[in-house]
Amino acid sequence: MKQIYLDNASTTPVRPEVLEAMMPYFAEDFGNPSSLYPAxxxxxxxxxxxxxxxxxxxxxxxxxxxFTSGGSEADNWAIKGFARANAGKGRHLITSAIEHHAVLHACEALEREGFEVTYLPVDGDGLVDPAAFEAAIRPDTILASVMFANNEIGTIEPIAELAAIARAHGVAFHTDAVQAFGHEDIDVRELGIDLLSASAHKLNGPKGVGMLYARKGVKLANLIDGGQQERGRRATTENVPGIVGFAKAAELACAEAAGERERQTAIRDHAIARVLAEIPHARLNGSATRRLSNNVNFSFEFIEGEGMLLQLAARGICVSSGSACTSGSLDPSHVLLAIGLPHEIAHGSLRLTLGRDTTREDVDFAIDCLKQTLGNLRMMSPLYEDYQQGRVESIIEKMAA
Structure with a gap:
């Protein structure tokens, strides 16, 4: 059975060029980079x-x-490290309600230490309102963290505008760019970003390696103590093969980004048009225009996501119902709830994320299978039966139960 992989926001295959660049640092140039001898x-x-x-x-x-072990560590270091190092200036942070859990849980950990956090709501497309962002800034606000692009619904936030507002008020600005780096053009100077997190395995690099950009002059407390690696800022021997692979993958991805955005956007828009035209009771989640070129996220009424994923997996189609980091949870996506979806519809979500190897034919096959799958699941759905027979009161009662 052919596998059609449409979960590239979760992880990506390592490119052959990246693996080739990494190989010498496993067995030939395997030396510890802190050692003084030639290896x-x-x-x-x-x-x-x-x-x-x-x-x-x-x-x-x-x-x-x-260098870090990945995007989650970079997020934690940016948020906890900055807050702890600058607590004397204030103990208030701002973030959004749709951040990755690496950001949300880091903020919650700081709340247990006595910090205060404002979680900004988003609109129906998942966008943070710059006016609401500015209104949330207080005299004791020290840090704001808003993701560059959402990992579930693909919405791209107005980062330059938000960063400019933060800077005007003397507030440091962090962005989780894990989904955007290598796909969108990012210049931290032009955008006014003080702290940025990224990860290798989202752009055809290896797992277990990421980076944190920290503008010169930004104070950060260490997250990991020990040796003097990373200029005394992050202890533990560097993952040399991973770091080399990260750089190679990012170099290739950024060189190809413009062409891939154009190609993937065409496939993405084709997928959106087909689903909305051919599948009843389907909704596109996230902005129709301000979204990552490789992201498609739908909600389907009268079904739940797990059954949909299992049936598609049986056909060799790899997709997701949300973030891979929360796939073990039975709770509906916090992102979909934040954009206003009711629980029963949020449960029926599907995310397809394209990669550099994804073709239009792959997506068409997946959508054909999706139509069959949804038909099968809805035939077994009491909610759909009630809908078909016009029993509106029964539907409302079951949704409320």
Missing amino acids: GQRASDAVAAARATLAGLIGAKPSEVY
Whole structure:
């Protein structure tokens, strides 16, 4: 059975060029980059070259880039590290209700330490209102964190406008750019970003490696204590193969980004048009225009997502009903609830995320299978039976139960 992989927001396959770049640092140039002998220095040089590459791709200086184990660690370090290092200036933070749990749970951890957090609502497209953002800033606000693009619904936030507002009020601005880096053009200087998180495995790089950009002059408390790695800011021996692979993957992705955005947008829009035209009771989640080129997210009435995913998986189609980090939870997506969907419709969500190998034919096959799957599931749905027979009162009672 052919596998059609449409879950690239969850993770991506490592490109052959990336694997080739990584290989020497597993068994040949395997030295510890903190060692002074030649093998260690070759590893150190590789880390330095990767740091310079990644810094250049976002308009930063190499000294402003720190390697982490992934996007979640980078988010935690940015938020907890900044808050703890700057608590003397204030103890209030601002974020949005649709952030990745790495941000939300980091904020909740700080609340247990006595910090206060404002969780901004979003509109029906998942957009933060800049006016509401500015109104939430207080004299004791020290940090704002708003993601560049949402991992579930693909909405791209007005980062430049939000960052400018934050800077005008003396508030540091962090963005979780895990879904956007390598797909959208990002220049931290032009956008006014103080802190940025990114991860390798979302752009055909290896798992287990990410980065945190911290503008020069931004104070951060260490998240991991120990040795003097990462200029004394993050202890533990650097993941040299992963770092090299991250830089190679990012270099390739950024070089191809413009062409891939155009190609994937055409496939994305084709998928959206087909589903909305051919499947009744379907809703597109997220902005129709301000969204990542590879993201499609729908909700379907009268069904629940788990059955849909299992039936599609049986046909070799890999999709998601939300964030991979919460796939073990039976709760509806906090993102879909935040944009105003009721629980019963939020449960029936489907996310398709395209990759560099995704074709229009792949998407068409997936949609054909989706139509059959939804037909099967709705035939078994008492809610759909009530809808068909016009028993509106019964539907309302069951939805409320």
